[in-house]
Amino acid sequence: MINTLTIIIIAVSIIIIAIATVAIYYLHYSRVINKRLKERSGNEKRMLSPKTVGIVTIILALLIFSITILLVRVNQSNTIEIDREYLTAQYNYEVLAPQDMQCGYLASYSINDNAGYEKYEEILGNIRFTYFVSNDAYDVFHPAFLIFAEYIGPEDIMTFGFQGDYLTSEHISIAGRGGFGADTQEYICIIGNTSIDCIFQLSLFYYDEDGNIAMNKELDTLDVNITGNSADYAVAAETIKIVIMRTSD
Amino acid sequence: MKIKLIISALRYEQVKNELTSKGIEIDENADLLITEKDCFAEYLIGKHDGEFHRISVNDILCIESFAHDIIIHSAHGDFKLNERLHQLESMLNPKQFLRISNSVIVSLNKIHKIKPTLSAKYILTLSDGRIVDVTRSYYYIFREIIGI
Numbered sequence: 001m002i003n004t005l006t007i008i009i010i011a012v013s014i015i016i017i018a019i020a021t022v023a024i025y026y027l028h029y030s031r032v033i034n035k036r037l038k039e040r041s042g043n044e045k046r047m048l049s050p051k052t053v054g055i056v057t058i059i060l061a062l063l064i065f066s067i068t069i070l071l072v073r074v075n076q077s078n079t080i081e082i083d084r085e086y087l088t089a090q091y092n093y094e095v096l097a098p099q100d101m102q103c104g105y106l107a108s109y110s111i112n113d114n115a116g117y118e119k120y121e122e123i124l125g126n127i128r129f130t131y132f133v134s135n136d137a138y139d140v141f142h143p144a145f146l147i148f149a150e151y152i153g154p155e156d157i158m159t160f161g162f163q164g165d166y167l168t169s170e171h172i173s174i175a176g177r178g179g180f181g182a183d184t185q186e187y188i189c190i191i192g193n194t195s196i197d198c199i200f201q202l203s204l205f206y207y208d209e210d211g212n213i214a215m216n217k218e219l220d221t222l223d224v225n226i227t228g229n230s231a232d233y234a235v236a237a238e239t240i241k242i243v244i245m246r247t248s249d
Numbered sequence: 250m251k252i253k254l255i256i257s258a259l260r261y262e263q264v265k266n267e268l269t270s271k272g273i274e275i276d277e278n279a280d281l282l283i284t285e286k287d288c289f290a291e292y293l294i295g296k297h298d299g300e301f302h303r304i305s306v307n308d309i310l311c312i313e314s315f316a317h318d319i320i321i322h323s324a325h326g327d328f329k330l331n332e333r334l335h336q337l338e339s340m341l342n343p344k345q346f347l348r349i350s351n352s353v354i355v356s357l358n359k360i361h362k363i364k365p366t367l368s369a370k371y372i373l374t375l376s377d378g379r380i381v382d383v384t385r386s387y388y389y390i391f392r393e394i395i396g397i
Contacts, residue, residue, distance in 0.1 A: 026365065033363050033397040040357075044396045050365050 010068055018061040026050045082172060085196060090138075091166045091175040093192030093200070097185045111148045111187065124238035126153025127204055131242060138195040138246040145242055147190040151206045153236055157184040158212045161205040161229035164190060166198050167241075174198070180205070180215060180229050200242045205234040251279035255340055257288045278331055282340070289342040295321050295328025304328055306345065310375045312337055312354040322379060347394055349373070350384040357394070 029050055036044055048056075100106060109132075113119065117132035131147040138144070151157050165176030184206070192200055207215055211233040218230060231237035251274045256264055264283070265275050277294045292303050308323045312334065319330040319337070330337070338348050348354050355373065362374040371383040371391065383391045 022367075026367075030363075030365055033365065033395070036397050037360060037363055037395055040396070046392065047397060049369070049392075050367050051369060054367050 006072070007069065011065060014061045014065050014068075018057045021057050022050065022054050025053045029053075082168060082174060086168055086174050086198070089174075089194060089196035089198075090140075091192075091194045091198075093164050093190055095162055095164075095179065095182075096189045096191060098187060098189075101189055106191075109146055109189075109191075111189075114146065116142070117146070122240060123152070124240065126151060126155075126236045127206070127238045128152050129202075129238075129240050131240070133242055133244065135245060138193075140193070143191045143193045144244050144246060145190075145192055145200060147202055147240070147242070148187050149190070149202075149204050150187040151184070151236060153206075155206075155208050155235045157206045157235070158209050159207045159215075160184055160188070161207070161215075161234075162188075162190070163203040163229060164192070165201045166194060167201055168198060171199065176201075178203075178229060180219070181212075194244060195246060197245050200244060201239060202242075203229070203237065203239040205229040205231065206236040207233060208235050211235060250274065250281070251276040252281045252283055253277055253279040254283050255288060255290050256283065256285035260285065280331075282336065284340065289345075290340040293321060293328075293330060293332075293337070293340075295330050297326060297328045302328055306341060306356075307358075309346075309356050310359045310377055310379060311356060311381055312346075313381075314352045322375075322377070324377070347387075347391065349387045349391055350382060351386070353381050355381060363395070363397075 029047055032047060096106070101109065111130055114132045116136060117134050120129075120131050120133070122129045122131075128150045129147060130150075131145060133145045134142060136142070151160075159181050161178065161180035161182070163176065163178035165173045167173055188204075190202060194200075214233040215230060218233070229237075250272075252268060254261060254264060254268075254275055268275060268283075290306060292305050293309070295302050295304050302325075304321055304323050304325070308325060310322045310324070312330070313320050313322065314334045319332060319334060321328040321330055332340070334348075334352070334354065338346070338354055341354065345357060346354050347357055355375070359376045360373050361376045361378075364372040364374070366372065369385045369388045371388070373381050373383060375381065
């Protein structure tokens with residue numbers, strides 16, 4: 001937000017410019033009137049007095065100052081402010097298929113239980129979310145959360161799409177990405193990590209064959225949002241939010 | 250009755266004789282004036298150290314009033330006058346002299362420098378270094394005359 005120092009800097013700058021303008025005009029006026037005194041032709045055009053110029057300059061300075069402050073405030077009201085700590089934090093997540101979860105260290109994580117993580121389960125519409133959230137401090141080797149998502153509805157699902165976003169505590173998006181068109185799986189697992197207290201918001205979209213065709217047509221027109229997903233064509237579309245506490249005890 | 254004449258040399262003797270024949274005395278120090286249109290005084294009579302002096306208007310820097318005293322500041326010194334300032338204003342050529350405040354008439358030819366101010370006022374430096382002010386009441390007429 002605009003602070004007192006900024007206002008003082010703007011005001012002082014305008015005052016300096018105004019004083020300089022009046023001073024320069026004063027010197028010019030003084031030079032011209034003494035020249036005219038010597039010539040005394042009486043045909044010269046009357047000049048504005050320094051007093052008039054001073055008054056006009058003060059009015060203009062006040063106008064410029066008011067307009068500047070107004071513009072800055074309007075500009076600020078249109079700007080979302082994010083704390084600096086959010087901008088320097090680490091954010092990442094991956095969307096994995098069941099076969100990916102069999103590889104390397106990922107094999108140590110399961111949909112049933114994970115040591116050091118709080119387990120939660122939520123069914124929204126026809127999607128079951130089973131997620132695990134770490135309460136430990138941030139480290140690069142252990143994810144902050146794991147979300148297992150399964151479609152449990154009656155439709156034949158062909159593809160799915162996703163959109164994952166990290167949000168500030170004021171629910172302002174800091175980082176995120178999405179995808180569309182992946183073949184459906186028994187379940188998918190989203191593993192993410194971050195170095196700061198924040199919220200992870202996950203939206204999942206499941207498409208049947210018709211929905212998949214409609215989505216592809218929609219994508220051809222490029223008239224879709226950046227996630228490349230649309231709840232209008234999905235047979236199931238749900239969103240969950242996970243609160244991540246990484247820096248507090 | 251005493252009368253002072255400010256008329257051109259061509260008519261001076263004629264008018265003087267006319268008035269004298271009617272018992273009117275012509276006196277340079279008289280309070281009553283007879284003036285001719287577009288005829289202005291070429292000299293003034295001022296008093297210095299108890300003596301009267303004839304002061305050419307070309308030597309006058311400014312005429313100042315201090316209470317009831319009228320002082321001519323000239324190249325040859327200061328002289329005291331009997332006339333009132335408004336009388337002098339009408340006697341002197343307006344192309345050469347200008348009233349710049351309630352108490353000062355200045356010779357335009359003797360203004361050395363004009364210093365403007367941010368208020369409606371000018372500060373004039375005369376050729377002898379004397380400083381006089383153009384006050385608010387005379388500001389616009391001064392601008393008009395000088396053409397600034």
